[in-house]
Amino acid sequence: MSSVQDGARWRRQQIRAVKEALRDLNIQLSLLNRQFGARVELKDADWDCLDLINRQGPLSPSALARVAGLHPATLTGVLDRLQRGGWIVRERDPDATDRRAVTVRARRERNAELYRLFSGMNAQMDQLCEDYTDAELELIADFLRRTTTAGNTATDELSSG
Template identity: 70%
Template sequence: MSPDRATARRRRQLTTSVKDAVRDLNIQLSLLNRRFGGRVEVRDVDWTCLDFINRHGPLSPTELARRAGLHPATLTGILDRLQKAGWIVRERDPESADRRAVTLRGVRERNAELFQVFSGMNTRMDELCDRYSDAELEVIADFLRRTSTAGQDSAEELAP
């Protein structure tokens, strides 16, 4: 086999290995999220919305629906469940000309419960990151951000 062909073959193998690792990560994070949701009594899709609100909020329901890729009618039920469980509040938006407009805010006092349930994963991630140099962590973070963007772009392609 020529050096160019061997190099190309090795590159394909490495790329396949990365893709397989991302798929394995997706499966493990899905399992973690499902078990997490069972622990705090939040459905998978509800957790996704709560995480968006906690990380990027306050958000309007329209913005949350767009980010989560959900139909507004579906989102209403999710928000009702999250509000009833005390995870979020809906506040009237005093800036809006539409008096029906609301802003979604996470109830920060409840976050301690989330942190407690995720403490094992957070500790393991800290230990894992301790094994890498700052430069390596920058590459890993860049790769994960770009992977996230690729996933977002691909999800948007599949949207109805």
């Protein structure tokens, strides 16, 4: 076998290894999130929505449903649970022409509870990142952002077809 063929085979093996590692990471993060959710009584969809609200700022329910990929009726149940749990507030949108319009805002004072739960994972990640150079961390961050974009594109394709 030629060195070109060996190189191509090695590359395919490495690409497969990256994809398998991402699948393993997905499973492990799902397990971590499930444990986390059990501690604060949040279902997976509840946690996803809370994280989106925390990271993207106040959102309308329709915008949140769109970015979370949830049906509006499903989102209503999620928001009801989050509000009952004291994680979010629904506020009238003073700038909206429709007086019924609301904005969903995270109760940031509750974030300390979340940070405490994730402190172990954050410490593990800090320790792990110490093993990489600044250039390597930049490369890893770029790869993860591009992986997220690929996932968004695949999600859009699946939901539209």
